[in-house]
Amino acid sequence: MADDDPHLLVVDDDSRLRTLLRKFLQENGFRVTLAGDAEEARAKMQGLAFDLIVLDRMMPGESGVEFAQRIRLADNVPILMLTAMGEPEDRIAGLQSGVDDYLPKPFEPRELLLRVQSILRRSSASERIQAPQAVRFGEFGFDLRKGELTRDGEVIPLTTGEAALLRVFARxxxxxxxxxxxxxxxxSAEGRAVDVQVTRLRRKIESDPKNPRYLQTVWGEGYVLWPD
Incomplete structure (x- = not known):
């Protein structure tokens, strides 16, 4: 492992899962430190800086949700929460605690890897752009706090879904x-719903939606917003 490889802290009371995750993540280019509960994790965080925390929701003593809430009081380190509780209200509770993503158990290791990579990519992009509060592209401006799109100062109505989508791109x-x-x-309920929202959004921000200038398709990968 190189010293500049991303350093992950895996916090889970299941020792077998901790060991398996360490092996898998190390094989995929990460440095990994393990902790069996929130107390041990807190001690590790006092002496080491981590790029991301993989955190179990259900642990004896201080739960993952409680630990995440305390972390967020002083630290913006990205958190991926693992849980055997897959109900929507459990996912919402986890996200409200300040975690960046939520992965139900059991999970495929490959999906865990993709989620980790995705969070780190967003985190890196956020640091580069210093969390903008507004983005401009052409005649348009988008206020992330208000979820408001304007063109030359005039507000363009957005649906809730369109505003949520544009906010993700603008970050x-x-x-x-x-x-x-x-x-x-x-x-969104499924991936195709995202495609529909992108098409609708393009009609509002592109002079030629079929040949977009700002909200472009990256074939085989996804979409990207190119500001001026």
Whole structure:
């Protein structure tokens, strides 16, 4: 492992799963530190800086949700939460605690890897662009806080889905975002719904929606917003 490889902290009370995750993640280019509970994880975080935390929701003592909430009081390190609780309300509770993504158990290791890579890519893009509050492209401006699209100062109405989609793109302009990631970020029921939203959004921001200038397709990968 190289010193500049991303460093992950895996926090789970299942020792077998911790060991398997360490082996798999190391084989895919990550440095990995393990912790069996929130107390041990907190101790590790005092002496080491991590690029992402893989955190189990259900642990003895301090739960993953409680630990994530405490982390968020002082640290913006990305968090991927693992859980055997797959109900929508459980997912919502996890996301409300400040985690960046939520993966139900059992899961395919490859999906875990893709989620980790996706979070790290977003985190890296966010650092580069310093979390913009507004993005401009051509005659258009988008306010991320309000979810408001304007053209030469005039507000262009957006549906809730369109605003959510544009907000995801605007957080990371110039970064290709996959359909699966857009589905998770916007709460769309399926990937095709994202395609429909992209088509509708293009009709509002492109002079020629069939040959988009700003919201472009990256074939085989996803979509990207190119600002001026």
């Amino acid at each position: 990371a302009p110039g970064v290709t975002i996959s359909r699966a990631e857009l589905t998770r970020e916007t709460g």
